[in-house]
Amino acid sequence: MTIEEKMTQLEDTVRLLADEREITRLVTSYGPLVDSGDAEAVAALWTPDGIYDVDGLYMQGRDDIAAMVRSDAHQGLIARGCTHLQGAVHVNVDADEAIAASHSLLVLSGDKGFRVLRATAHHWRFVRTEAGWKVARRTSRALDGNPEAHHLLNAGAHGTDVEDRASS
Amino acid sequence: MTIEEKMTQLEDTVRLLADEREITRLVTSYGPLVDSGDAEAVAALWTPDGIYDVDGLYMQGRDDIAAMVRSDAHQGLIARGCTHLQGAVHVNVDADEAIAASHSLLVLSGDKGFRVLRATAHHWRFVRTEAGWKVARRTSRALDGNPEAHHLLNAGAHGTDVEDRASS
């Protein structure tokens, strides 16, 4: 190989590593930001019209997401002591889009100590924007036997998209 | 340094980063794949004769591993709702082999909500194959005071191998 060819190959590998790193950093910042109630910073992880679809709540756009963080329900969790612990994240980049799978635990503090309130499956879709990678859609379902949760994990691990709830 | 020397140095660093990234992706895909019951994809993380040695069960080869995923025991966990949450992974690459340490939690859904069924120590051995990095052996023991679990974590963190159960 010429030095130019080596350079091109190296650039391709480094671009993939840098993309995965940036995407992973979005995911790893979610827990610390949401547990500290930083509504603006949480919302800014998404695209302006990004979707956050959790059991029982369908948010679209940053205002919806920031409102969830500021809600009495979420502020109540923070005051009691909540931990959104994200496990290791599996990212699949395909040019300017990416899909990821992850698990998280919501651990809550209470009179009898700490307990796992919920274990959740996440399917993430990311897009490359002028402001860097952003979350286009995050779909989350509790792992309570719901087959939707299994589908999210499997599609996320294989890098395939899932149908949007609003269009289904 | 000449540009050729700089290139060689850069290639070495990028190769290490790319190896660790590929290995980490094997580990991070395990949970989503096993919680969604994808027996073929779980088994394909291992080499054809790879070993998965957990408390009470010694699997060798992809058929054994796929059979575990398809077993009534595992399918029962999936139906109730199970989460194999993998914590952050510590990988040590040495040329064409690698050793890693990790923790995972098995969280189960039930009538009284979610609970931690098991916390487990993992020691992973990976090999570089023509089909990319694969798991050659994964040894897992519950962290219930068993000194074997401590040995697995320590060897994994230091990048040293452990004895195979079958040869001990």
Next chain:
Amino acid sequence: MTIEEKMTQLEDTVRLLADEREITRLVTSYGPLVDSGDAEAVAALWTPDGIYDVDGLYMQGRDDIAAMVRSDAHQGLIARGCTHLQGAVHVNVDADEAIAASHSLLVLSGDKGFRVLRATAHHWRFVRTEAGWKVARRTSRALDGNPEAHHLLNAGAHGTDVEDRASS
């Protein structure tokens, strides 16, 4: 761009990736090392005068940290079976210093199975030394509603430092 300019750009990206990787490996080795009681190796993650500030205990220097690992309290946890599971880590590198945020769970084995003894927020400060990246200060508070824990997570996610307890 000339090939020299491309090379410089590539070197900058790879340096950032390599720094984050080395820092993340410090964090990911902590749990396996502390759960296996490897006092020397745990202490060596810190700078010689590094600080480890947890609820109710302020350690400064490697001797303090090694003594914590060797203490009856910690050895008792190991004997019963303890898991310091680290979630995904969010690292912010700024030249020769870095700040990170992470969550961890301390899971304990007992007569009634496993339970979450504590969920903790961590703010990490790292410095580049001649022996590689080291922990200069780790500040940890249980997520039990304590506003300090929220501040640690938020500062860690945004890459800003926190005041040292000893100087406050």
